[in-house]
Amino acid sequence: MRFLKPIALSCAAAACIGLAYADSDAKTQGATEQIPLLWKVSDADNAVYLLGSFHLLKADDYPLSKDIDAAFDDAHTIVFEVEPSALTAPDTAEKFKQAAGYADGRTLSQVLPKAARDRLQKMLAVGGGSVEQMDGVEPWAVTLSLVLGMTQAMGFRQDQGLDATLMKRAAEAQKTVAGLETVDDQINALDSMPMNEQVSGLDELLAKPQETLSDLVEMHDWWKRGDIKNLDGRMRLEMKQKSPESYRLVNVQRNDAWVPKIEQRLAEPGQDNTLVVVGAMHLLGSDGVVDKLRAKGYTVERICSACK
Known part of the structure; x- marks a missing residue:
């Protein structure tokens, strides 16, 4: 489960080939309306909306909450983890392929314990594949491939994820778009995860x-109901405990790099508000972007009309 979380709730580029504790937790049991993970961060003259995304969604997850629609309409610029055009650039898939290979000459068969290798062989054989065919691929990329295949069979699609949907909407509305990091930044975060944590996750x-x-179905339900407590305690903190270095690389390090870029948008004069769409895990807890901005003295409010 630990590497499922970055895919669904943290790494948008990977899915394509928040949340801190609010002033009070949303009471969503029995709610019929989607509860968005949406915050508004303000300074003297403008604001940045922070929206926690789920990168793999189903068709029946739409329409979106009216709060998300209002934030989108109010924003002059939509900022994603990675600028949309970079995700479809001709060399992006090749970059993933190169990063997924071994730099030290090892193979998947060598790094996996025999029991895990036998399980993988059995799983791949169902579709006519074999471990040998994936021997040049690192465990993080094998996990990504397996999870995306299994979740697609359940109706979850990358192109129906919240960020992918808002990318399409931004293009149709001719909104200005930008990214908080590059494809290379995101690939490097995944590829830098320690081999022992990659193997353990697979x-x-x-x-x-x-x-x-x-677990994915449960996380999806928590996300849709805005269940901050479970998302933080059963998703973010579990990854932090089980895979601490991967957690630092995939979540904390990137959050720390994003906060100054968000602050820069707040510092710009005028009232050209921004909507920032990132994986929900990046907005969770004391390591999350929301708490980091609140600690800097910005006014932060949860946007949730269905919670009232």
Whole structure:
């Protein structure tokens, strides 16, 4: 489950080939309206909306909350983790392929324990594949490939994810778009995860595939209901405890790089508001962007008309 979380809630570019504790937790049990993970950060003259995304969604997750629609309409610029055109650039897929390979000559068969290798062989054989065909691929990329394949069979699609949907809407509305980081930044974060944590994450998926998929369904439900408490305690903190270095690279390090860029937008004169759309995990807890901006003295409010 630990590497499912970055895919669904943290790494937009990977899915394409927040949340801090609010003033009070949303009471969403029995709610019929989507509860967005949406905050508004303000200074003297303009504002930045922070929206927590789920990168893999289903068709019936739409229409979106009216709060998201209002924030989108109010924003002059829509900022994503990666600038949209970079995701479809001709060399992006090749960059992923290169990063997924081994720089030290090892193979997947060598880094996986025998039990995990046997489980992977059994899983791949169902579709006519084999471990040998994936021997040049690092565990993080194998996990990504398996998860995307399994979730697509459940109806989750990358092109229906919240960020992908808003990218299309921004293009149709001729909104200005930008990115907080480059494709290379995101690929490097995934590729830099320690091999022992990569292996452990893949082994966990192979040992309990149905449990992993059940976890995704549960996380999706929490996200849709705006359940901050469960998302933080059962998603972010679990990854931090089980895979601390991967958590630092995928979440904390990137958050720290993004905060000054968001502050720069607040510092610009005028009232050209911005909507920032990032994986929900980046807005969670004390390491999240929301708390980091609140600690700097900005006015931060949860936007949730359905919570009232």
